[in-house]
Amino acid sequence: MNPLTNPVGVSHFLLVGAVLFVTGVVCMATKRNTLGVLMGIELVLNGANVNFVAFGSSYLREQSLGLDGQFIALFVIVLAAAEAAVALAIALNFYNNHATIDVDKADELKG
Amino acid sequence: MLLWGAINWHSFFFLLFSLIACAAAMGVLFSGNVVRMAAHLIVSLAATAGLFFLAGAEFVGVMQIMIYVGGTLVLLIFGVMLTAQATFVSMKTRAGEWVVAAIVGGTLFFLLAQAAFSVDQWRTPRADQADLAAGVSKSSAPLGLGLLGVRVDKLDQTDDRIRGGMSGYLLPFEIVSMHLLVVLIGAAYLARSKKRAAVGQG
Numbered sequence: 001m002n003p004l005t006n007p008v009g010v011s012h013f014l015l016v017g018a019v020l021f022v023t024g025v026v027c028m029a030t031k032r033n034t035l036g037v038l039m040g041i042e043l044v045l046n047g048a049n050v051n052f053v054a055f056g057s058s059y060l061r062e063q064s065l066g067l068d069g070q071f072i073a074l075f076v077i078v079l080a081a082a083e084a085a086v087a088l089a090i091a092l093n094f095y096n097n098h099a100t101i102d103v104d105k106a107d108e109l110k111g
Numbered sequence: 112m113l114l115w116g117a118i119n120w121h122s123f124f125f126l127l128f129s130l131i132a133c134a135a136a137m138g139v140l141f142s143g144n145v146v147r148m149a150a151h152l153i154v155s156l157a158a159t160a161g162l163f164f165l166a167g168a169e170f171v172g173v174m175q176i177m178i179y180v181g182g183t184l185v186l187l188i189f190g191v192m193l194t195a196q197a198t199f200v201s202m203k204t205r206a207g208e209w210v211v212a213a214i215v216g217g218t219l220f221f222l223l224a225q226a227a228f229s230v231d232q233w234r235t236p237r238a239d240q241a242d243l244a245a246g247v248s249k250s251s252a253p254l255g256l257g258l259l260g261v262r263v264d265k266l267d268q269t270d271d272r273i274r275g276g277m278s279g280y281l282l283p284f285e286i287v288s289m290h291l292l293v294v295l296i297g298a299a300y301l302a303r304s305k306k307r308a309a310v311g312q313g
Contacts, residue, residue, distance in 0.1 A: 004118050008125045009236035013166065014227035016129040018220055020159070023136040026216040030209060032202040033145050035190050039152050042183065043136055046159055049175075057166035061237055066273065067257055067264050071280050073163075073171045074254075077178050078287050082294040084183045088190045089301035101194045102202065 010061055013054030020047030034091040034101050038084065045080045049073045121165060121240065128161035143201045149188050156180050170251040258284045 024043030031037050054060060056069020095101050135158060138151035156179045163172035228234055237243070253264045260279030268274045 003126055004123055007119055007236040007240045008122050010233035011227045015224055018223035018227060019133045020136050022216045022220040023140045026212045027140050029212040030204045035145055036148060039139055039148055046156060050162060053163050053166045053168045053171055059167045059240060059243055061232055063270055066268050067253055070168045070171050071257060074174060075287055077174055078291060081178050081183050082291050084186050085298040086294055088186050089298040091190060092302045095194050101199045
């Protein structure tokens with residue numbers, strides 16, 4: 001099928017959401033900088049948001065969830081802002097106490 | 112040769128925004144420099160806001176730009192600037208970790224992509240998609256009323272099972288408001304300067 005002439009469905013949005021989610025997960029797993037891990041979390045939340053909005057969109061399928069998808073997406077955005085604020089405060093505290101931002105160095109609680 | 116008039120512009124812009132979003136997300140993943148990662152993340156989040164516009168969620172798209180790109184990313188960039196020492200700007204990941212992450216990520220993506228195309232109703236687009244945009248009145252009033260606990264969009268829902276589950280979001284809205292307030296106070300307390308605390312004790 002030609003992607004330029006055929007209309008898009010929910011599946012196409014889900015595919016984009018999957019790409020964003022997977023890059024976020026791999027980002028969280030591979031980055032050594034604490035802020036890089038945080039950016040991975042933002043990507044994951046964003047990929048989930050794409051799915052919520054796609055399921056709630058009445059443009060893409062006839063039996064859509066309605067506005068609930070948009071509500072949940074809004075709550076996710078607000079919670080992501082709160083999470084970023086706390087995680088950044090923790091990262092700055094870690095940097096002040098240990099003079100490093102490398103997550104591999106945060107191993108004091110190792111058994 | 113594609114005729115100019117045959118192009119479905121909704122699909123065209125969907126393709127454009129999704130390619131930008133995915134390419135910028137890959138840029139976040141593969142660039143080693145943390146400042147470049149932040150710049151790529153801004154592009155990815157803004158392109159996702161474009162996807163929200165295309166799905167008919169204008170308010171969510173605007174909030175995405177205002178809160179994510181305008182707020183969260185500024186916080187992250189402050190974090191990058193406050194910790195930007197030469198040794199931390201660019202940190203290399205070991206090759207073994209890349210291999211493990213590629214296996215995990217590839218498997219997860221395979222699973223998610225297969226799930227995305229597994230349901231017939233998700234795969235087939237709406238037939239009357241082109242006529243829809245003109246007929247729907249665009250307003251954020253149903254969203255605002257929903258956050259106050261009144262669902263005026265219930266009248267449009269044809270599926271009885273979904274209509275039964277549609278409820279107002281007043282309590283979650285209050286909870287998330289208090290949560291945001293507490294979290295911001297807590298973050299300001301956590302990130303305060305240690306020297307001033309020591310002076311206060313002495």
